[in-house]
Amino acid sequence: MKLLFLLLTFFAALFTPPASHQPYAVPALRRQFHEAATDETAGRRFHQLMSQYTERDAVVLAYKAASEAIMAKHTGGLFDKMDRVKAASRQFDEAVSLAPQQPEVRFLRFSIESNLPGFLGASKHVDEDRAFLVKTALQHPKSGLDAEAFDVMRDFLIARNHVSPDEAQLLRRIAQ
Template sequence: MPYSIANLRRQYQDAAADKQAGEKFYQLMAAYTQQDAVVLAYKAAAEAIRARDASMFDKLTYVQNASKQFDQAVQRDAANAEIRFLRLSVESNLPSFLGLSQHVEEDRQFLVKTLLAHPRSGLDAESFGLVRAFMIERGHVSEEEARKLDAPAG
């Protein structure tokens, strides 16, 4: 199943690290025509990765497409942590002058709250680990929040 969430997670991680994998991921996601909110968020992430590898002339177009697709995904399922994580991971890496990073703090707060509610948060163990690591490594949590996230759940 090319659009299973587990497959998309794996491809997204590969695409984030490798230009060829990024192009392959973009092609896969460009062919997606359904309206599943989480898959739409991965489609938006693929647009953002395409922007990373595109010419200066095309970068903004891909980033704007990604932003619109993230908005659609969040409108469809605003309570989905994976969608919010993908949007934060993209928006937090955009230059601020583009004005397309307006959801960073909102998504950051949502994800911290979701992580602290784990395992009752709806995130599976794999997602929890990925999101938690990203939030801590990228400095999206305070020292106190990081300590709480390091504490064993229970």
């Protein structure tokens, strides 16, 4: 019986992809999010994957919310677009409530909300998230972000002029 259990465990380990190959592994989601933000086909593929996610990991939920917001770009009518933005907002609220101090969650919400047209009134957290992200980034490597996430966040904040020139200079000096 023990031998059977050991064999089953061994074969299960052989056929289980490593965490980095799991569909909801954060490094994979980062890459897919980046592609989805610039390519409609990738956006639809990313949304399809994320719409199947039913767990409650705050970071993955934030990527799910981001996928919903990205689909608003590719939806036909104004009401459909607004429904997508509202759904994304609700999902971001859930993700932030699960992990309010998780920088990647706050960064994803910020990256989406800061790109929404102002007339939608859906960018309620931009100032709060920007302040949180700058403070967090300036604490790196004790920021709670891995090197890849930190680079993405720092580059986004600087390239999109979401930080002052002094803050940009400080952020550029931080090494991984």
